[in-house]
Amino acid sequence: MLTVPATLLRQLDPVATSVTLVELRHTTQKEFMTRNLTAETVTITGHHGDNIEAYMALPTDTASVGSIVVIHHLPGYDESTKEITRRFAAAGYAALMPNLYHRIAPGADPDDAAAAARAQGGISDEQLVGDVEGARRYLANLSVTNGRVAAIGFCSGGRQAVLVGCRLPLQGIIDCYGAFVVMDSPAESSLQATSLLGELASLQCPMLGLFGKEDGYPSPEQTATLEAALTEHGKDFEFHTYEDAGHAFFNVDRPSYRAEAAADGWQRIISFLERTVA
Amino acid sequence: MCTYQTTLVDLDGSGKTANGWQAMSRASVYVDHPVHFASGHAVMIDVLNPQLGPSARVALEMDAASAQALAEAILHALAETPSDILLDTHRRASSSA
Numbered sequence: 001m002l003t004v005p006a007t008l009l010r011q012l013d014p015v016a017t018s019v020t021l022v023e024l025r026h027t028t029q030k031e032f033m034t035r036n037l038t039a040e041t042v043t044i045t046g047h048h049g050d051n052i053e054a055y056m057a058l059p060t061d062t063a064s065v066g067s068i069v070v071i072h073h074l075p076g077y078d079e080s081t082k083e084i085t086r087r088f089a090a091a092g093y094a095a096l097m098p099n100l101y102h103r104i105a106p107g108a109d110p111d112d113a114a115a116a117a118r119a120q121g122g123i124s125d126e127q128l129v130g131d132v133e134g135a136r137r138y139l140a141n142l143s144v145t146n147g148r149v150a151a152i153g154f155c156s157g158g159r160q161a162v163l164v165g166c167r168l169p170l171q172g173i174i175d176c177y178g179a180f181v182v183m184d185s186p187a188e189s190s191l192q193a194t195s196l197l198g199e200l201a202s203l204q205c206p207m208l209g210l211f212g213k214e215d216g217y218p219s220p221e222q223t224a225t226l227e228a229a230l231t232e233h234g235k236d237f238e239f240h241t242y243e244d245a246g247h248a249f250f251n252v253d254r255p256s257y258r259a260e261a262a263a264d265g266w267q268r269i270i271s272f273l274e275r276t277v278a
Numbered sequence: 279m280c281t282y283q284t285t286l287v288d289l290d291g292s293g294k295t296a297n298g299w300q301a302m303s304r305a306s307v308y309v310d311h312p313v314h315f316a317s318g319h320a321v322m323i324d325v326l327n328p329q330l331g332p333s334a335r336v337a338l339e340m341d342a343a344s345a346q347a348l349a350e351a352i353l354h355a356l357a358e359t360p361s362d363i364l365l366d367t368h369r370r371a372s373s374s375a
Contacts, residue, residue: 075311105332111313115324116332118284119306155311180282191282246318248311256311256318 036060037089039082044098044138047130052102054135055082057089058144066171066277067139067149069132070097071157071164073248074122076114077101080253081154091270093277094145096138098131122191125163132164148277150205152269153178155248159193165207166199172276174208174269177247179217182225200229207237208272210265212245212258240268284308290369293325293336300334303327312339321345 039057046052055077059065068088072081077099088095100123105113117123132151140147150172153161158178165173175181180193207230211223218226220241230237242249242261249258250265287305294300304326312320320339327334340348356364 075313108332111337112332112335115306115326115335115337116328118308119286119304119324119326119328122282185282189282190284190286193282248318251311254311254318255316 033059033092034061035090037086039086039089042096042138044096044134046098046102046134047127050103052131052134053077053099053106054138055085055097055099057086057095058142059089059092059094062092063144064146065092065094065144066273067094067096067136067142067145068273068277069135069139069149069151069164070095071128071132071151071153071160072097072100073153073155073157074114074118075155076110076117078110078114080251083252084154084250087266088273091273093273094139094142096135098135100128100131118191125160125194128160129164129167132160133168136168136170146277150174150273150277152176154250155179156193159196162196162203162207163199165205166196166202170205172206172208172272173203174210174272176210176250176265177212177215177218179222181218182222182229197225197229200235201233203230203233203235205236206272206276207235208268209237209239210268211239211241212247212249212261213241213243214246217247238268238272240265289325291325295334295336297333300330301327302334302336303329313337315339315341317341 037057037059042054042056043051044054070081070085072078077097081097085095085097101113101117104120105116108116136149139145139149148171151161151164151170152174154176155178158175159181161173161175162178162181164170181196183195185191185193209223211218213220223239223241227239242258245258245261246256248254248256249261251257285307287307289302289305291302292299293302302325306324306326308322309319310322312322321342323338325336
C-alpha cells in the first residue's frame, strides 16, 4: 500500500488530509521520491582484507534499493566521480565508490594520488577485483538494500567494469568508453592492461556499453569487436555509440562533455538499473 | 582516452610544491586528460619525490606545441652552456635532501 505525501495529496484534492488512494496502488514508489540522499566517506574491506576509503551515497526516502559500485577513472577518486556517485543515490540507488589509490596515497589530493599511482605502474587487476568485491559485499549487506548490485566504470574503469562482470557475482555492468577491453595496452607502456576477450565467456550478467563515435580508445572498430565476441558467447548486452561524441562525454567539467550524449546515456543507465538491480 | 603510455625519468633536483621547496627524484611524462588545462588531452609532466609522499609533486599540463618548445628550450640551454658549468649542476655532497 502506498503512503502518499500530504503535499501531493493536497494537489490532488485541496481539502483532503489523509486517504488511501486505492486507484494508485500500482504506481511505483519512485514516483513519490523526494530524491533526498546522504553521502559520506566510509571504510570498507578491500583486496587482501585491507581497509580502504570509499565514498557512499544512499537514498533516504525509499527502502530495499538496488546498488551500484562506481569504479573511478584513471585520474582517480575525484570530485566529478563523487558527483556521479551522488547522482545514483538521487535516482534511488545505493552507490559506493572505492578509492583504488587509497593504499598508495591515503589522504592525498586526488590528482596527486593519481600521479603517484601512475608513477608506480597503476594497480593490478587482482587488486581491482578484490576492492570491487569488497564494495559489492558492503552494499549487499546494508539494511536498506535488496542485495542486487551492479558496477559501472568510466574510461579505464570501463574496462574494469567488464573485468569484474566476468569474475564477480554482479547483476549488471556498465562500460562507459573503456579502452583495452579487446586488445592489450602497448607493450612499452608502464601501465599494463590486457585484453579481456579470453574472459568474456565468463560474463554472467547483462552489460550496457556507452561509447563515442569519435573516440579512438575504444574506437568504433574495437567496440564492434567486443560486440561480436559478446554475440558469439550469447551474452545479454546493449551498446550505444553516440555521434559527435568522443571519449569522456559524461564529464561535465571538461571540454569533452557532450550534453546530448550524456543526457541520453544517463537515461539508458537508469533504465538498465531498473531492469537489473531495482 | 586515458592513455597508458607513461615515460618515467629518474632525476635529481628540487621543486616548489604546495608544501614549499622539496627534493625531487623522478618525473612522469604522459599524454592524458588534464585536471585543469581546458583541453581534451594535454602533455602531462609530474615531477615527484615518492619517498616524501604523493603531495611532493610539481605538476604541469600543456598543449603539444608548448611541450615541444619547452623540450627544445631545455636542450638549447644545455647545448649553450659550457661543460664546466654543466658539471657544476651536480648535487654537492654537502647538500641536504
